Amino acid sequence: MIVILDFGSQYTQLIARRIREAHVxxxxxxxxxxxxxxxxLEPEGIVLSGGPASVYAEDAPQPAPEVLDLDLPFLGICYGMGVLVRRAGGVVAxxxxxxxxxxxxxxxxxxxxLAGIRSPSRVWMSHGDRLERAPEGWSVVGRSDNSPLAAVRDPGRRRFGIQFHPEVVHTAEGRTILENFLFRVCNVEPDWTMESFVDQAIDRIRAQVGSERxxxxxxxxxxxxxxxxxxxxAVPGQLTCVFVDNGLLRKGEAREVCDRLGGYFGDDFVFxxxxxRFLEALAGVSDPERKRKxxxxxxxxxxxxTAERAAREKGKARFLAQGTLYPDVIESVSVKGPSATIKSHHNVGGLPETMNLELVEPLRELFKDEVRAAGRVLGLPAEFIGRHPFPGPGLAVRILGPVTEPDLETLRxxxxxxxxEIRRAGLYDEIWQAFAVLLPIxxxxxxxxxxxxxxxxxxxxxxxxxxxTADWYRFPHEVLARASARISNEVQGVSRVTxxxxxxxxxxxEWE
Structure with a gap:
């Protein structure tokens, strides 16, 4: 197990993904x-992430001195390198x-x-500071034109500092560098698999839930x-699944979910x-934040x-299951401090307090692609786990302006x-998310x-x-042309597609 200490880098989650991809x-x-x-936590090594600050600034984030005294391998990346070498007596400027x-x-x-790394090898730099003098006893193992001390090592204590980012794809052999740290320096075993995660998650659920619903x-x-x-x-027969049709779903989606998941969960599925009720509550509301609330x-x-009705038939639930993912957990303990609310997240976050429920969050250690992998291990059909993400507020945040039934039908x-057209072109699985938005013009x-x-x-x-982070998908022009022509010709009230x-x-x- 490896601990990553986050100093605010935009790439910190990427470090975690790369390590997990190596089955650690x-x-x-x-x-x-x-x-x-x-x-x-009993880690076998520690990674110090990059960060936007300068290590010599007065308010620079610093770990507790006792952390750097731990007898463990360390890898300092960019800002993390500065933290590591300054503590050992090096000079950063x-x-x-x-x-x-x-x-x-x-x-x-x-x-x-750097075992097995070509010389020269392309790496990705992102820094305004650099190591001027390595600590006594440390050796230089790599350099670049502008960073003569781009990679340094304390061989006696298994500590390394690198000025570049091995976690990004632009560093050609970054995965190899991280794997060298894991397997050559930390001597960890690549034994973390999705099969092992699923087994452990089932054990944890059973221990937490017991015989409760x-x-x-x-x-x-x-x-x-x-x-x-x-x-x-984990606890067959103790789960009640509630599916609420809020009237803001995609074309045929409510029936599809009922057929697909109702068939899978049987009597435990409640519709x-x-x-x-949702449409009446949203009548005349244009502000996206108000819509979400x-x-x-x-x-x-x-x-x-719905839960009260189900409780009369099946017994009252003590636990509420939520699909919280690891990025949500990380953001809740972010080092970056308070930030402006970009969008309110639609979740069932208010339910545990109002219903006096305890949370069960079996996916809180996983990233999105790992959730799909867990679904495959559980034997879920591809159509269950291959769907594009869809916002909790549904089509309400894809209609810019008030939500009406005619506009919902147009957008659907x-x-x-x-x-x-995306499926027809065989591109659906290449795309993270695709959708249409109805504009108020x-x-x-x-x-x-x-x-x-x-x-x-x-x-x-x-x-x-x-x-x-995301980039727009580069469609073959003929796919967009077919979609545009069909929408303009087949959807009443639409004359232009962008x-x-x-x-x-x-x-x-999302647009809202």
Missing amino acids: YCEIHPFDRDAAEIRA RSDKREYGPAELEVLDASDL VICGLSGGVDSTVTAALIEK ADASQ IIGHTFIEVFEE EADAIFIE RTVGVQGDDRTYDRVVALRAIVSEDGM YDISSKPPATV
């Missing part, structure tokens, strides 16, 4: 964890030439960390489906049609009522056509001999590893 379990913790807490982008690493010592809000999405499947496997509040009301038809068009003044639909498709080519950041995935 790791956890991200804030930089200020004390030594006793870290020691209790602002660089005359900042390095942001590719650089050539000359390997001076190909043992340990569990209730789970199913959306039909990957996270809630895998959560419910894990609990059903609540509250579509009219209304939907979240209404969902809690409907969920509570346009969205269905777009997804049909009209433009002039011509259909036949008539002038029209109709709505605009925007199409959006992105590629991503975890949804935290394609969104914004990345995240600066844009978010």
